[in-house]
Amino acid sequence: MERILKFVLDSVIEGIILVDKDAKVVYVNNNACKLLGLNPDIIGRPVEEVVNNTRLHIVVRNGIPEIDQVQYTGNAIIITSRIPLRDENGNILGAVAVFRDITSIRKLAEEITNLKEIEAQLKAIIESTNDAISVADENGIVRLVNKAYTRITGFSPEEVIGKPATVDIAEGESIHMLIARTRQPIYNARLKVGPAKKEVIVNATPLFVKGQFKGSVAVVHDVSEILQLTNELEEVKRLIRYMKAQYTFDDIIGDSKLIQIAKEQAKKVAQTPATVLLRGESGTGKELFAHAIHNSSPRRSKPFVSVNCATIPESILESELFGYEEGAFTGALRGGKKGLIEEADGGTLFLDEVGKLPLPLQPKLLRFIETKEFVPVGGRNVRKVDVRIIAATNVDLEKMVKNGEFLPDLYFRLNVFPIYLPALKDRKEDIPKLALHIVKKLNQQYGRMVEGINPTVLKYLVNMDWPGNVRELENFLGRVMINMGPEERVIEPKHLPENIELKRTKAKEAISIGSLKELIEDYEKKIIAEALKKTGGNKEETAKLLDISIRTLYYKIEKYGL
The missing domain is CATH 1.10.8.60 (Helicase, Ruva Protein; domain 3)
Incomplete structure (x- = not known):
């Protein structure tokens, strides 16, 4: 039995040393000899003389166990437990030490710690760069993005990580997906990203680990701040935008019935060359609708020219719209200059705030809309172009016509297909x-x-x-x-x-005090004005909406000066 017990103890991977009540060694197994560099002939000798840094003799003396203690020997680092041995009466018979070499485990732990430190440093470097960085796996699924990525694209990490790399693309092809197919690097790719369709340049390379493709890393440079349009006149460059339409119907946000009606009307008329008049309060998205109509029309690949009739000085508006010939006026460019109408040939001309168009210029615009022909300022030869007109206004054109501020014929030419945008x-x-x-x-x-x-x-x-x-x-x-x-x-x-x-809240709760008649008339005036806005100034629709006769409506309009 003793032989079997010795065989078992020599087979375990732990080192074992057994001492008697006098702290003399009575047994040491093979692994203890290997770990501590001991000879088997130490049996019978005091343990503190043959084992460096041992505390078995102390445990024998005080009877207090020491569990999982780190001990440094000449060859290794061990973790040891020292336990006193007692008889049935509690008397100490000796002690046993059981220990294991943890040198390799300690080194592995240090390596893991170093790896974590390196990972933290790499993350700090990635986060500190001003360029967006995104990493995708071999299937084109986004796995990592930095803060600059959110700033440039507008998407937070939670919105893209774990999703296909196409999630942030507004225009163009996902570079991560392309690399997943080709396994080749891509440089200087031009894309538009995020809800604002920001223009960027992307450089991306595939990632290989031990020869196997594991994904791709892309660096995204924001170039939108350095892209500027060139125009010959600095004043006009500030006021006029000659561009490609940027937005589509997908960019018009809203599920309400009123906005859906407006979108459906706009989608239908987009397929025709009909003139469109966008009506609505300031800030309702008239320019957004103009872009969307152009981008959904057969003219989408042609120019989209936007002109704000209210911001261009009256003195140069005619020459900017219709162009001019050489020598037409002092300061005219040599060889003349194309007008915005001619720049829009084949495409769309958006006349924003058309109600502010100067009265002397209205007949020339009317003739152009009717014939598609015009004569440049200072010129003699008629030029013909194919331009689709989209106009927008937030003023009551009907009232302007009545007051002689807007030509009736021009109003009818522009009001071919009105679309009312809800507040x-x-x-x-x-x-x-x-x-x-x-x-x-x-x-x-x-x-x-x-x-x-x-x-x-x-x-x-x-x-x-x-x-x-x-x-x-x-x-x-x-x-x-x-x-x-x-x-x-x-x-x-x-x-x-x-x-x-x-x-x-206080403003809403404030109550006006005055004569009952004045308060009622003031309230009636506000209701009629609101109804006129809602119907875009259409008197018949307003009368129906208020359930009054058209004669009564005209009387009220005149009474309140609406």
Whole structure:
């Protein structure tokens, strides 16, 4: 039995040393000899004389066990447990030490620690770069992005990690997906990314580990800030935009009935060459609709030229629209200059704020719309172009016609297919979705990583009237995000401009005091004005909406000077 017991003890991987009550060695197994460099002839000798740094003699003396203690020997680092041995009466008979070499485990732990430190350093380096970095696996699934990626694309890590690399692409092909197919590096690829369709240049390379393709890493450079349009006149460059239409119907956010009706009307008319008149309050998205109509039309590959009739000085508006011949006026360029109408040949001319078009220029525009022909300033030869007209206004053109401020024939030529864009207060159910879309867009502009809006703030946004419509909502959210810290992710009530909610509430609760007749007439005037806005100034529709006769409506309009 003793032989079997010795065989078992010599077979275990732990080292074992047994001492008697005098702390003399009575047994040592083979692994203990190997680990500590001992000879088997130490039997019978005091343990403190033959084993360096041992504490078995102390355990024998005080009877206190020592569990999982680290011990350094000449050859190794061991972890040892020393346990006193007692008889049935509690008297100490000796002690046993059981230990194991942890040198390799210690080295492995140090290597893991070093790897974690290296990983932390690499993450810090990736996060500190101003260029966006994204990493995808062999299937084109995004696995890592940095802070600059959120600033440039507008997408947070939670919105893209674990999803196909096409998730952030607005225009162009995903470079990660292309590398997953070709296994080749790609340099200087031009793309548009994120909700704001920011233009970027991407350099990407495949990742190989031991010869096997494991994915790709892309570095995204924001070049939108250095892309500028060139124009011959600095003043006109500030006022006129000659561009390719940027937006489509997918960029028009909202599920309300009114906005869906407007989108359906716009989609239908986009397939025709008909002139469109976009009507609605300031900030309702008239320019967005103009872009979308052009991009859904057969003219989508041709120029889209946008002109704001209210911002160009009257003295140069004619020459900018119709162009001029050499010598037409002092300062005219040699060889003359193409007008914006001619620049839009084959495409679309967007006349924003057409109600502000100077009266002397209206007959020439009318003739062009009727014949598609015009004569440049100072010229004699008639030029013919194929241009589709989209006009927009937030003023009452019917009233302007009545007052002699707008040509009736031009009004009828522009009002071929009117589309009424609803005010934000008439489609409040769209505000939460709109607000989140705007936040993503502003993330790119402000370099923030806002991911959500507190329900209390959303409720506040829905309860507001927003007389400036989507433009005002966007400006408001921009101010709110500026108030946020760089690391804050959710818009909270504390970020709202100070006391704004209290002021708005008090303003709504204020009650005017005056004669009953004056208060009633003032209220009636507001209702009629609101109804006229809703119908775009159409008197018959307004009378039906208010359930009054057309004669009564005209009487009220004249009475209140509407």
